Every structure is written in C-alpha cells, then in structure tokens.
Amino acid sequence: MNQTPPTGWSEDYRAGLMNTYGVPKLLLTRGRGAHVWDVEGNEYVDMLAGIAVNSLGHAHPALVAAVTDQLATLGHVSNLFASQPQVVLAQRLVDLLGAGPQSRVFFSNSGTEANEAAFKLTRRTGRTKIVACLEGFHGRTMGALALTANEAYRTPFEPLPGDVTWVPFGDVEALADAVDDETAAVVVEPLQGEAGVNQPPARYLAAVREITSRHGALMWLDEIQTGVGRTGTWFAHQNPRLVDGTVVPDVVTLAKGLAGGLPIGATIATGAAAELLVPGNHGTTFGGNPVSTAAALAVLDVIERDGLLAHAVALGALLRDGLLADPRVVEVRGAGLMLGLSLADSVDTSRVVEAGHRHGFILNVPRPGRVRLVPPLVLTHEDAEKFLATFPAILDEAGA
Ligand SMILES: Cc1ncc(COP(=O)(O)O)c(C=O)c1O
Structure with missing residues (x-):
C-alpha cells in the first residue's frame, strides 16, 4: 500500500x-x-x-529495540493478566518518586486519562470539592476538562462534572481561602505548560502541601508535562531550581515523555491515597500494555545511562x-x-x-x-x- x-x-x-x-x-x-x-x-x-x-x-535505537522486541514477544494481554514490563515499571516509578513503598500506580494511555483516574480517586475520599488553578490545563475528556479553567475549552461541553473552583496560580493566600474541610483535592502543575510555562514562587508547592494537609485534602500534582526528566530532575516537584524544600504529594499524574512517544498515562498515589481505588472502581483495556510499558522502561534506562x-x-x-x-x-x-x-x-x-x-x-x-x-x-x-x-x-x- x-x-x-x-x-x-x-x-x-x-x-x-x-x-x-x-x-x-x-x-x-x-x-x-x-x-x-x-x-x-x-x-x-x-x-x-x-x-x-x-x-x-x-x-532512538534503544526505544525501537524495546518496542519491537516486546511486540515480537507479547504485545497485548489486557488487565485480566499481568505482564512483566508493567510490574517492573510500576516499581521503578514508585522508587523514583521516593514517597515510600506503599505508593501504587494505575496505568492508562494518555494524560487526560491519568487525570480521569486521579479525579475518580479523589471522589473516593467521600468529598467532591476540587480546587484547581487559573490558566491550568489538565486534558480534554469530561472529567479532566472540568478541572481546566479555560472558558473556550469548557463552555461548549457544559455541564461538566462539577464542584471545581479556580484560584490564581502561585497565590498562596487565595489557595488558603479556597480550601476547606470539604475539599477533596487541590490539583496543580509545578509549571503550567500549556499556558506558556508559568512558574510559581519557589515556596508555592510547600504551601500547597501545608494547606491541603491542614484540611485533610489530597495534594495532586499534574506532572504530565513536567515529569520524567523534562526539567532536569525526574519530577519537577523534586527540582531545587523550582521548589524550596521537600514536598511529598498524595497523587502525581504522568504521561507525555514517559514512554518517549508510545501512548501511556500513569496515576501514582502515595500513602493512604494509594488504597482509595478498589476493585471495580476503574479500569482500561489498553492501559499498562506490555509495549508502552517496555517503551517507558527503555526511556528511564536511557535517561539514567546517558x-x-x-x-x-x-x-x-x-x-x-x-x-x-x-x-x-x-x-x-x-x-x-x-x-x-x-x-x-x-x-x-x-x-x-x-x-x-x-x-x-x-x-x-x-x-x-x-x-x-x-x-x-x-x-x-x-x-x-x-x-x-x-x-x-x-x-x-x-x-x-
Ligand atoms: C499538564 C497537562 N495535563 C494534561 C494534559 C493532557 O494530556 P493528553 O493530551 O495526553 O491527554 C496535558 C497535555 O498537554 C498537560 O500539559
């Protein structure tokens, strides 16, 4: 043809x-x-x-080899079965995040899906209220779109899943005013990529952590664009050039660079948040498939090796x-x-x-x-x- x-x-x-x-x-x-x-x-x-x-x-030869070898060995199995690259990748991501061995990963196929899974996870807290940031971007499916403030993206599709409020990115006081004991989660990007790389003050993420912890809300970092080495550290929230001190989020979403061009999304939850989604709550046919996860392992290996x-x-x-x-x-x-x-x-x-x-x-x-x-x-x-x-x-x- x-x-x-x-x-x-x-x-x-x-x-x-x-x-x-x-x-x-x-x-x-x-x-x-x-x-x-x-x-x-x-x-x-x-x-x-x-x-x-x-x-x-x-x-890249390592990515081409990983994908072709995996496809020639076992290309797809569904989540009714485990596959080796999926299990190894989950462990690698948990290790790189460094938020403790009780962290867990859910694999999907894109950024918006990684955020859908995280959004559903926040509902399992029993709370529905989400606080997000103006000028943020979280994807185009209905749930991810509900978190995105941009009117032009949202309005044609309303009503969207709701109870979301927005605060100016980087404004600690506005966030402190918006979050209360009914807030399920605060979702932020370490750098707002689609907005043209907006950067908050270095103390911002520590303040988000402090405010969410005070109210029993989850801190959810959308690292879909910033993660996997893009800013010079594995995760942007670990980057001393961007963030003062150590911040341990409850949820981190990844996609984009993770598999170097193969479709993948990952929702990583830490501590008690890792137990919120239980059997029957969520699923996907393709998510975590052997080829995409083998590709991601090759990406992580080459980033480390080179x-x-x-x-x-x-x-x-x-x-x-x-x-x-x-x-x-x-x-x-x-x-x-x-x-x-x-x-x-x-x-x-x-x-x-x-x-x-x-x-x-x-x-x-x-x-x-x-x-x-x-x-x-x-x-x-x-x-x-x-x-x-x-x-x-x-x-x-x-x-x-
Ligand atoms: C921060 C962030 N979240 C979510 C998404 C959505 O990812 P995808 O296009 O893979 O659905 C993007 C895409 O630009 C993004 O930059």
Missing part, C-alpha cells in the same frame, strides 16, 4: 480528518535524534518534541543565557528543557512558528507573546548553539 500522500496532502487531510486542529502546516515523514524531515525533504531541529513527548528524540537529567540542566542553562542576550527576549521561565520565553511587543508571535520553519526549526507558541521550548532531552549542544545563533533572525522575520 502506498502511504505517501500526493503533494496536495493538505486537501486530503481536510477531507479525511475532523476539523479539531486546523490543517497542520507540515507533513512530517521521518525523524532521527532531535531532527525531523517533511514530505518535501526539508530538515528541522525539533524544539517541541511532539509537545514534550519524544524524550529520546526520534527513532546522564540526560544533567544534560537537560546544562542545555537549559545554555539556552536561557543565550536567549536572554537578545533584548527582545524579556523573560525566560522554567527549568531544564522546559522553557517559556516572553517576547517583546515588537515581535508578532503569530509569525514565529512559520519563520522558524523557514530557518529549519520546529517551534511552538502556546499563547500570544510566548514561545515554549520543550525539545528532546537528547538535543545536542551543537543544535542548541545553532538555535541560539538562528533565533534572532527568526525574531527579525516575525517583527511586528
């Missing part, structure tokens, strides 16, 4: 797919490391990584310092390889993505005025330097 669409692929896309994303600008055909190629043979350095997903870049946490810290610092040398970069937030740039009004950010393509870079503008950089953790120094050398020209082309 010929899988190459004709040059008029965008018409075929429009004719075949529901119009949920608009028609993409590029059709990508292959990738290697932090590079991708389009159908016309143009090469790009990928500074987006499938939206913080391709931790090991594209076609020192990619330290690499993310070093490249993040290099990018931050280099970018700030251009006066049009007003601020850089985030840590490791999750950076949000605020650009001066002289830059029309609606033109940055296409200017990036013309210069051979995949870039992302999650909101006006902001550029988000979440490249593969295997981005090379050479590519980072090339990006720094080229970015001013991209901004010139996107001049307002």
Whole structure:
C-alpha cells in the first residue's frame, strides 16, 4: 500500500480528518535524534518534541529495540493478566518518586486519562470539592476538562462534572481561602505548560502541601508535562531550581515523555491515597500494555545511562543565557528543557512558528507573546548553539 500522500496532502487531510486542529502546516515523514524531515525533504531541529513527548528524540535505537522486541514477544494481554514490563515499571516509578513503598500506580494511555483516574480517586475520599488553578490545563475528556479553567475549552461541553473552583496560580493566600474541610483535592502543575510555562514562587508547592494537609485534602500534582526528566530532575516537584524544600504529594499524574512517544498515562498515589481505588472502581483495556510499558522502561534506562537529567540542566542553562542576550527576549521561565520565553511587543508571535520553519526549526507558541521550548532531552549542544545563533533572525522575520 502506498502511504505517501500526493503533494496536495493538505486537501486530503481536510477531507479525511475532523476539523479539531486546523490543517497542520507540515507533513512530517521521518525523524532521527532531535531532527525531523517533511514530505518535501526539508530538515528541522525539533524544539517541541511532539509537545514534550519524544524524550529520546526520534527513532532512538534503544526505544525501537524495546518496542519491537516486546511486540515480537507479547504485545497485548489486557488487565485480566499481568505482564512483566508493567510490574517492573510500576516499581521503578514508585522508587523514583521516593514517597515510600506503599505508593501504587494505575496505568492508562494518555494524560487526560491519568487525570480521569486521579479525579475518580479523589471522589473516593467521600468529598467532591476540587480546587484547581487559573490558566491550568489538565486534558480534554469530561472529567479532566472540568478541572481546566479555560472558558473556550469548557463552555461548549457544559455541564461538566462539577464542584471545581479556580484560584490564581502561585497565590498562596487565595489557595488558603479556597480550601476547606470539604475539599477533596487541590490539583496543580509545578509549571503550567500549556499556558506558556508559568512558574510559581519557589515556596508555592510547600504551601500547597501545608494547606491541603491542614484540611485533610489530597495534594495532586499534574506532572504530565513536567515529569520524567523534562526539567532536569525526574519530577519537577523534586527540582531545587523550582521548589524550596521537600514536598511529598498524595497523587502525581504522568504521561507525555514517559514512554518517549508510545501512548501511556500513569496515576501514582502515595500513602493512604494509594488504597482509595478498589476493585471495580476503574479500569482500561489498553492501559499498562506490555509495549508502552517496555517503551517507558527503555526511556528511564536511557535517561539514567546517558546522564540526560544533567544534560537537560546544562542545555537549559545554555539556552536561557543565550536567549536572554537578545533584548527582545524579556523573560525566560522554567527549568531544564522546559522553557517559556516572553517576547517583546515588537515581535508578532503569530509569525514565529512559520519563520522558524523557514530557518529549519520546529517551534511552538502556546499563547500570544510566548514561545515554549520543550525539545528532546537528547538535543545536542551543537543544535542548541545553532538555535541560539538562528533565533534572532527568526525574531527579525516575525517583527511586528
Ligand atoms: C499538564 C497537562 N495535563 C494534561 C494534559 C493532557 O494530556 P493528553 O493530551 O495526553 O491527554 C496535558 C497535555 O498537554 C498537560 O500539559
């Protein structure tokens, strides 16, 4: 079967797919490391990584081997059976979280599903009230959407599962006022990725822990975008560049970078929260399947073996310092390889993505005025330097 669409692929896309994303600008055909190629043979350095997903870049040999070996051995069994990679991965995640051996994992297939499981888990406290943050993003299924404040995403689908209130991200006083003895959980992202990498004060997560503990509410961290080494530590809430002190959450959700591009979600609960979901409460056919969990184990192995946490810290610092040398970069937030740039009004950010393509870079503008950089953790120094050398020209082309 010929899988190459004709040059008029965008018409075929429009004719075949529901119009949920608009028609993409590029059709990508292959990738290697932090590079991708389009159908016309143009090469790009990928500074987006499938939206913080391709931790090991594209076609990483260890990931390819893990997935193909597993698929050739045992590809799917359902959760009526256990499989080795699933059991090993759960243990690895519990160890990396370091919140005690009584922590437990539920596997699913995406970020929104990881949050659905966590949302259901919070209902098992007997309370229904949830406090979330303005500008947060937790996914598109009805439960995850109920936690997301963005009116444009929510309104067409109301009524949503309810009893959710929102407070400004990073505002300890507002949170203290919103949480009471009827609050089931507070859900926050350590960095708000979809909002363009919003960063709270370093003492914020410790305050969230203190306030939730005081009221017997669960502290739920959505690390779907920030987790698995993205900020230079396994979890962003463990990152001393972002968070003061040690914080132990009750629930952590993961997805995106965990399996390097294979679909996976993980809901990790610690302490008493790990016992809240009981047989019959939740389930999934594909979640925790052998192929995705084998992929995740390969991702964790390579991050460890190749020192990619330290690499993310070093490249993040290099990018931050280099970018700030251009006066049009007003601020850089985030840590490791999750950076949000605020650009001066002289830059029309609606033109940055296409200017990036013309210069051979995949870039992302999650909101006006902001550029988000979440490249593969295997981005090379050479590519980072090339990006720094080229970015001013991209901004010139996107001049307002
Ligand atoms: C913090 C956060 N939570 C949840 C999600 C939803 O994940 P998914 O798109 O895999 O459903 C995202 C996706 O961008 C996210 O960034």
